[in-house]
Amino acid sequence: MIGRQDVAVVEFPFETLTCNEISFAERDERYRLLHEWPEPTYRHPSGLRMIWKYADVREVLDAATPGLSNANSLDPLVGYARIVATPRAIPHFVRHLVPPPAKATANLTDDRLHKRVWNTMAGPSGHFTISPGDRPHRAAAMVEHFHDAVRDSGYRPGTHLDVTALSMTYAARTCGAAVGLPESDWPHVAAWSGAQSGLLGRVMRGRELADAVAALGWLFTVSGRAVREGRGSAATGFARRLRDAGLSHRIAVSAMANSLAAGVHTVSGSIQQGVQRLLTDPDRAWWDLLADPEGSGRVAAKILQLDPGLVAWKRHVKTPVVLRSGTRLPAGPVLVMFAAANRDPEAFPDCSDLQGTGKLPLTFGFGRHVCPGKSMATLAVEVFLRQLRELAPEAELVPEASRTTRRSDLLFSGADITITW
Incomplete structure (x- = not known):
C-alpha cells in the first residue's frame, strides 16, 4: 500500500490498482498522492490518458470545447475489434445487438x-426529475424497495447481512421500477447492467468477454420489449414519455438500457463504499447522523462526492487541445477521473469535512452532459443508508467478508461489505 512515508516513490498512484480493488482508506491516500503528482495528466497502460484536476475534469466532461467529444463514452474498453475476434461472443452479438x-x-x-x-x-x-412535492412519494417507494430487498435476501435476525448483495438488489429494483421494466426482470437487472459496466471499464477476453456481451444483449433485448409494451400503454411511463417526445424506438431502447446500467452500479457502488466508510469510523459520527432527515441528506451527498460507485468516465480528444487551465491533451481517449476531482484541494479545501465548503462535486457530470438520473440516484442512496441505519443501528463490519479479491475496473467501484449486530 502506498502510504505517507512513500511520498518519494515515483510510481503513479493508479498505475497498477483501480479504486475497485482497494478500501476507502487506501483510496483516500492514493487520491491525496495523485493531487501531488507533478504533471496534470498521465498516460495509463490501458491507453487512456488520465486527468484529475477539477478545472480540467469539468471542462472535459462538458465536452463543449472544440476538439473534445463524448462519442466514445459507451465504447467497450477492449474495443469492438476484440469482440468481433472472440468466436464465443459473435452469436450473442448477432442475436441481440444487430443492428447496433x-x-x-x-x-x-x-x-x-x-x-x-x-x-x-x-x-x-x-x-x-424529482420535485420537492414529489420527493416524499418517491422516497416512500424506495423504502418499500429496501424492505423487499431485505426480504428477498433471506435475511433472518441474528445472521449476517450481505450489504453488497442487498444494495445491488435494491438498486436493480429501484432502477427497474423507474424505467418501467416488468418486475419479473428485476432479479436479472444487476447482472445485465454489470455486463455493460464491465465492458466499459475492464479488460475482458475469451469466455468472460462473451458472457458479458450476452448479458449486455439481454439488457437491450429486455429493454426493447419494455419499450414496445410501454409505448402502447395508457399510463405515462418512461417509454410513453419517450414516444411522446417523438424519439425513435432504437433511441428509446438505448435510453432505457443505459439508464439501467448506469443507475444500478452508481447507486449500489456508492452504498457499498459509503457503508464501509461510515462503519469504520469508531465515533460513528456520520452513521448516527443518518437518524436525522437533514443529516442523512448531508451524509449521502458527501458519500456521493467521496465514494461514488462510478469514479470516472471516458471522453475523446479529436485533435490536440489546450484546456483553459493550460493543460495540454494530445489526440486520443481520455479517462476523466471525477471522483479524484471531487477531492482536488484547490476546489475543496477540506473535502472530508461534512460542513466543508467547495465547488459543485462532479460525480454526475457537468454542463449539458450532467447525468439525467442525478436526483433519483441521490435520493436512492440516501434512503438506503437511512433505512440500513434504522434496521441495524449497532451494525458492525464483518472483517473477513472484505478480504475477497475484487476485479480491476477503471470506471466503476464498490466494496464487499457484510455486517452483523
Whole structure:
C-alpha cells in the first residue's frame, strides 16, 4: 500500500490498482498522492490518458470545447475489434445487438437530439426529475424497495447481512421500477447492467468477454420489449414519455438500457463504499447522523462526492487541445477521473469535512452532459443508508467478508461489505 512515508516513490498512484480493488482508506491516500503528482495528466497502460484536476475534469466532461467529444463514452474498453475476434461472443452479438444500439444519452453527439432526449429524462417535467412535492412519494417507494430487498435476501435476525448483495438488489429494483421494466426482470437487472459496466471499464477476453456481451444483449433485448409494451400503454411511463417526445424506438431502447446500467452500479457502488466508510469510523459520527432527515441528506451527498460507485468516465480528444487551465491533451481517449476531482484541494479545501465548503462535486457530470438520473440516484442512496441505519443501528463490519479479491475496473467501484449486530 502506498502510504505517507512513500511520498518519494515515483510510481503513479493508479498505475497498477483501480479504486475497485482497494478500501476507502487506501483510496483516500492514493487520491491525496495523485493531487501531488507533478504533471496534470498521465498516460495509463490501458491507453487512456488520465486527468484529475477539477478545472480540467469539468471542462472535459462538458465536452463543449472544440476538439473534445463524448462519442466514445459507451465504447467497450477492449474495443469492438476484440469482440468481433472472440468466436464465443459473435452469436450473442448477432442475436441481440444487430443492428447496433443507437446512441441516446452519454455518447450522443447530435446536440439537438441530445437535448430532446435529456429533457425527456431530466427537464423541468422529465421522467427522472424529482420535485420537492414529489420527493416524499418517491422516497416512500424506495423504502418499500429496501424492505423487499431485505426480504428477498433471506435475511433472518441474528445472521449476517450481505450489504453488497442487498444494495445491488435494491438498486436493480429501484432502477427497474423507474424505467418501467416488468418486475419479473428485476432479479436479472444487476447482472445485465454489470455486463455493460464491465465492458466499459475492464479488460475482458475469451469466455468472460462473451458472457458479458450476452448479458449486455439481454439488457437491450429486455429493454426493447419494455419499450414496445410501454409505448402502447395508457399510463405515462418512461417509454410513453419517450414516444411522446417523438424519439425513435432504437433511441428509446438505448435510453432505457443505459439508464439501467448506469443507475444500478452508481447507486449500489456508492452504498457499498459509503457503508464501509461510515462503519469504520469508531465515533460513528456520520452513521448516527443518518437518524436525522437533514443529516442523512448531508451524509449521502458527501458519500456521493467521496465514494461514488462510478469514479470516472471516458471522453475523446479529436485533435490536440489546450484546456483553459493550460493543460495540454494530445489526440486520443481520455479517462476523466471525477471522483479524484471531487477531492482536488484547490476546489475543496477540506473535502472530508461534512460542513466543508467547495465547488459543485462532479460525480454526475457537468454542463449539458450532467447525468439525467442525478436526483433519483441521490435520493436512492440516501434512503438506503437511512433505512440500513434504522434496521441495524449497532451494525458492525464483518472483517473477513472484505478480504475477497475484487476485479480491476477503471470506471466503476464498490466494496464487499457484510455486517452483523
